[in-house]
Structures are given as C-alpha cells and as structure tokens.
Amino acid sequence: MTAAYPWLVADVGGTNARFGTVAGPGAAVEDVRVLPVAAHAGPAAAVRAYLAGRPADTPAPRSAAFALATALDGDRIELTNGAWSFSRAQTQQDLGLQTLLCLNDFEAQALSLPKLSGDQLRSWDGARLAPRDVAAGTVMAVIGPGTGLGVGGVIRAPGRWLAVPGEGGHATLAPGDDFESDVLRAARREFPHVSAERFLSGIGLPVLCRSVAAVLGQGEDVSALAPEHIVARGLSGESAACSRTLDVFCAMLGGFAGNVALTLGARGGMFIGGGIVPRLGERFFQSEFRRRFEAKGRFQGFLAGIPTALITDTLAALSGAALALEQADS
Structure with missing residues (x-):
C-alpha cells in the first residue's frame, strides 16, 4: 500500500x-x-x-x-x-x-515509544532512556490513565516495530494490602466488576475517591467531585479523602503496571502515558508506584531490572x- x-x-x-x-x-x-x-x-x-x-x-x-x-x-x-x-x-x-x-x-x-527522545520522558530514577535503541526481540509496554485506561506493547522486530494492542484496562483490579481490599469491597457495592479502569482513569477517580472516603469513615462528602477537583484537593492537602485517593491511585497503578510488565515480558521498559499522571507532578515520583511495581514476590528481581518512565509529551x-x-x- x-x-x-x-x-x-x-x-x-x-x-x-x-x-x-x-x-x-x-x-x-x-x-x-x-x-x-x-x-x-x-x-x-x-x-x-x-x-x-x-x-x-x-x-x-x-x-x-x-x-x-x-x-x-x-x-x-x-x-x-x-x-x-x-x-x-x-x-x-x-x-x-x-x-x-x-x-x-x-x-x-x-x-510512539521508538520515536520518543529523552526530553519527552522522565524516568523514575532520572536515567536517560533511548527506547529506539533496544535490541531486536525486546518488548516495551505502555499504560495510560486518561479518560479511560489504555494498555499496549511494542516489539522490535527486524526492520520494523510490531504493536500489541489490547484492552488490559478492563482486566480485574487486584488489591495490594488490606486497605485496598476494603476499598475494592466498597466499590463492589456499586459495581459488580471493578476493573483497573474503574479506579485508574479519569472516569475512575471519582469512584476510587468515593470508595476511599467510605473506608476512611470520616464523613467527608466527595460524591460531587470531578477528577480535576480530586487531584487539586489531594495535592493541596485540603481533603484527607482526596489525598489518600492519590496515594492509593499511584500504588495500585504501580501494581497494575507490574502485572502488565510481567504479562508482556517488557524488559525494554514500562512507560506511563495519559493525561492524569503528569498532573500529579512530584507526588507521583514520591509515591509507592515503583515499590508496588516491583512487589511481585519471586519476580521482584525481574521487575527491578525494568525501567519505568513517564511520557511527558501528551x-x-x-x-x-x-x-x-x-x-x-x-
């Protein structure tokens, strides 16, 4: 063609x-x-x-x-x-x-990953990444919390790049601790299936915030908050429920990203796109994201060798x- x-x-x-x-x-x-x-x-x-x-x-x-x-x-x-x-x-x-x-x-x-340059990325540890230079056969993965939650991968093949599309954002979300189990239990009163997108996206942040507020039990009414208000109130510390929501969001995103990296064997890197994470600024890089990304028991060492980076170019x-x-x- x-x-x-x-x-x-x-x-x-x-x-x-x-x-x-x-x-x-x-x-x-x-x-x-x-x-x-x-x-x-x-x-x-x-x-x-x-x-x-x-x-x-x-x-x-x-x-x-x-x-x-x-x-x-x-x-x-x-x-x-x-x-x-x-x-x-x-x-x-x-x-x-x-x-x-x-x-x-x-x-x-x-x-887009092989087209990215260093000034379009911010790696977790500050290292400069060059996705286009990975060896043939290497897999890279990308997830993106935006309006929804996107998931994809790309493999470097001889002479070309092969994309692996999917709908991984609709996979069932797993808790990483007892608090998250309680948050998921609260969400299941509203939704019988809590997918990753149900929490880790623009449409999901209000659901996550309502569930976090219910578990905290402090009587804070967050039912009318839009995603941008949850982020703003969480970053400013104005709202305990919104602040905890951002912490849970980053931690669960890390656990989900680790699952995707394991599933695809993404030794070339896990990249974070979408419009939500860039709004979190330093809060993201000070969060539990990376620890939870690696917290996979016997495969912690495997994941420790996989770089993670935020795509700053939307x-x-x-x-x-x-x-x-x-x-x-x-």
Whole structure:
C-alpha cells in the first residue's frame, strides 16, 4: 500500500481528539490542534473543523491514520468512553482519502515509544532512556490513565516495530494490602466488576475517591467531585479523602503496571502515558508506584531490572499513528 502525502494523523480519546499533519517522508507531525470529541458528531466533522482552521491553499490530506480509544473489529467503530459511532469505509469516502488506517489508541501509543527522545520522558530514577535503541526481540509496554485506561506493547522486530494492542484496562483490579481490599469491597457495592479502569482513569477517580472516603469513615462528602477537583484537593492537602485517593491511585497503578510488565515480558521498559499522571507532578515520583511495581514476590528481581518512565509529551501518540502509516507503506 502506498500512502500518499500529506498525511493526517489523529489520536482520539473519550474527551479530546488531537489532529496533526505530516507533510512528506521523514517530516515531523506539525500543525497540531486539540478538539473536544463531544463538540463534533463524528470523526469526519472533527476533521473538517480541523482543516477549516488551516490556510486555504494548504493541500488536503490524502492518507490518514486514526488512533481510537476502543477495540476495533470490522467496519463499525464505537468509542468506549465517547459518543462517536461511525463506519470506517464511509468516513474514508466522506473525507476523500486514498488510505485510512484505524488502530487502537494504545497501539499508536506503543508505536510512539521508538520515536520518543529523552526530553519527552522522565524516568523514575532520572536515567536517560533511548527506547529506539533496544535490541531486536525486546518488548516495551505502555499504560495510560486518561479518560479511560489504555494498555499496549511494542516489539522490535527486524526492520520494523510490531504493536500489541489490547484492552488490559478492563482486566480485574487486584488489591495490594488490606486497605485496598476494603476499598475494592466498597466499590463492589456499586459495581459488580471493578476493573483497573474503574479506579485508574479519569472516569475512575471519582469512584476510587468515593470508595476511599467510605473506608476512611470520616464523613467527608466527595460524591460531587470531578477528577480535576480530586487531584487539586489531594495535592493541596485540603481533603484527607482526596489525598489518600492519590496515594492509593499511584500504588495500585504501580501494581497494575507490574502485572502488565510481567504479562508482556517488557524488559525494554514500562512507560506511563495519559493525561492524569503528569498532573500529579512530584507526588507521583514520591509515591509507592515503583515499590508496588516491583512487589511481585519471586519476580521482584525481574521487575527491578525494568525501567519505568513517564511520557511527558501528551501528543506522542500522533507520531505512533504516523509510524503505522509509514510501516504500512513499506
């Protein structure tokens, strides 16, 4: 398949859709804009809004890659945590595209890893990482607490990178101590299945906070708090329930990340994407995340050798979508 330039690349989550353009071979993603998903009827409408903001003489895209926060199977696509429901073939026709690739958002996030440079990452121990330089056969993993919780992996194969998409965010969440067992028990009064996403995401933070408050039993009413308010009150110390929620969030995220690293054999590194963790700042790096990442009994030594790093560039998945087009073209 030959993907004609210019390329349109998109990273579509439950809340925001990020768009960018690749002008030609080897070019970086440029002209990036972020549009709210809820403000547009579907991807075609959002693309038109994005293109309308560019100069009139700008060439229309001829190929596109959409990274979408959902499982993909067939022509019909529905966002897991968003309102868009659309036909892949009809969208390609409506936009006049020669090529349209649709991939899971964490397939694109995984493919972004070999494109990342040191200034787009903050490693746990401060070491400078170079994901693109891992040896052939090495697996790297990425998780991302955003609106939902994404999980993916990428393997370096001879001459290319192979993404391993999945829906690991919907796997059952495990407690790491008695307090977390009580928090999960409280959540199960509301939800029969408590997945990792049910706590470790934007839609999950309010559930986690309500459950933590119930276990603390101090009478604090957190029922109306949005995720951004939970983070702000937790960081400021204004709310005991919100502060403890951030501690539990980081610890359980570490345990979950360790599970993913073990499952994929991710010796090349575990990378944290999404929009929530960067908002925590130093609180994340002072948390129980890394200790819980390694706390896997006989395999603690295995995990101790796996680096962990925060992806500080929230637009990184766009380069992964571009790599998907590049590799489809090779």
